[in-house]
Amino acid sequence: MSPPVTPQDSLVTVEDIHTYYGKSHILHGVSLGVGRGEVVGLLGRNGVGKSTTLKTIMGLVHPSQGRVLLEGKPITRLPPHKLARLGIGYVPEDRRIFRLLTVMENLRTGLDRAGVSEAKKQELLDKVYAYFPVLAERRSQAGGTLSGGEQQMLAIARAMMLEPKIILLDEPTEGLMPRMVSQISQIIDVLHREGVAILLVEQNVPLTLAASQRIYIMEKGVVRHHAAAAELKADDAVIHQYLGV
């Protein structure tokens, strides 16, 4: 029994989106959903449109067809900065740290918003510094001088400054050493416990299966398979079929 394609209490719903880069048709009608506080994995080989799906949700590319809903309201045409303020955090594949800004300034890009009290700001900072002590140590250092793993932590911490309802996490463990990978998987658990939903794009299948409640598998621009993570853990035939691992 597969779970329903979109969960009952849906936070983000993607309905049949078609996205183009220039003339190349990347997404051929992707539909998926992420419930409140749910961790959902998006698996698939390279180039099947996983990152494009995240970018479309974030408003960085516009779908030619289909729509994206946040808490039931259409957000398809909103600019990214409005989506960020509505509670969508984005951690891109290449991290995109502001390299010339210090760690603290990187965090302030998300923290300095209207309606956030000084006490609240301090609380958010204390929280990420507790999770990522290395960022506290390096708070006055330029983002570009951090190691790959540290930059990944900063990218996640920066998204957390927005107090997002959902974080779109694109290959957070790519190129990281094993110790860093386990730290990233811990922070996913922490975010999950705090009730932040996560849409996780990963190549690391075991980590994704362990971290997620549900999994979508994409192939050639569409979602081919959808299942509870526990189901895929018990039976790896599907994973083998689509991912060859």
Add this chain to the structure above:
Amino acid sequence: MDFLWHVWDALAANRDIIVIQTVNGIVTGMILALVASGLTLIFGIMDVVNFAHGELFMLGAYVGVIVLAATGSFWTALIVSVLTVALIGAVLQITTLRPLIGRDPLTTILATFGISLVLQNYALWQFGPVARKIQEPFTGQFTLFYLQYPWYRLVIAGLSAAIITALYLFLRYSTYGIWIRATTQDRVMAQAMGIPVPSVHTAVFAIGAGMAAASGVLFGPLVGVNHAMGLDWVLKAFIVVVVGGMGNLGGSIAASIFISLLEAYASIWVSPSQAIIVSSVVLILTLLFRPTGLFVPTPK
């Protein structure tokens, strides 16, 4: 060796001229830095080469003339001019540049060039070809060797430095400064962090326009105000921006002073209009040997 001794002798005999030209170079350099920092800020964040920058400088000077005539206060004229031209800059950015974002850079060059022509001809039509004068706020002088040097020139240099320092502190410490720097580095990620990038672009254009206006009013008393006054300045400002490294604020400021000093020294021996060749030579050498700019750290 003999040759060097001759140069030293010549310098010793002209020490007074060298000091005077150093002061002149720094004064001109600070005004130029004020024009160029707006230009480089706009380029850095939007990749827009603003050909209308000289006309914003000119417009600032004219607004200064009008307000000075109406109120009699130079400082009121300065402030009103900065605010008015900043507002005009914001409107220009929203109406002509915002729709062009993401298009070929050539379109923004044509658009700003068009704005420049419109503003220049508007000024010619409105104010006529005769240069207007802005009366300097005070006329005191001090003796510099054989010259009576106007205090006002030093005040210009000081004020320009103060405005640039204020800009630096604003960019360095304020939330909006962080937004501007983040947007300059990565427009897409800045948006994804909730920074309203289109408004940041407009604000930066307005700041650049306001700074150009400030330089127009401050420099007005020295040169006279006419519709074509922006041309010389914007050309020099472009040279400075390229030599300093496109989009690099500190580099532009250093290059402004460097080039103005070189021109000032060169005009000891040749006429000032020939001394301009020096900045062109620096520009060509920079483009040939260090196209990223003289005053930027070597890229890693």
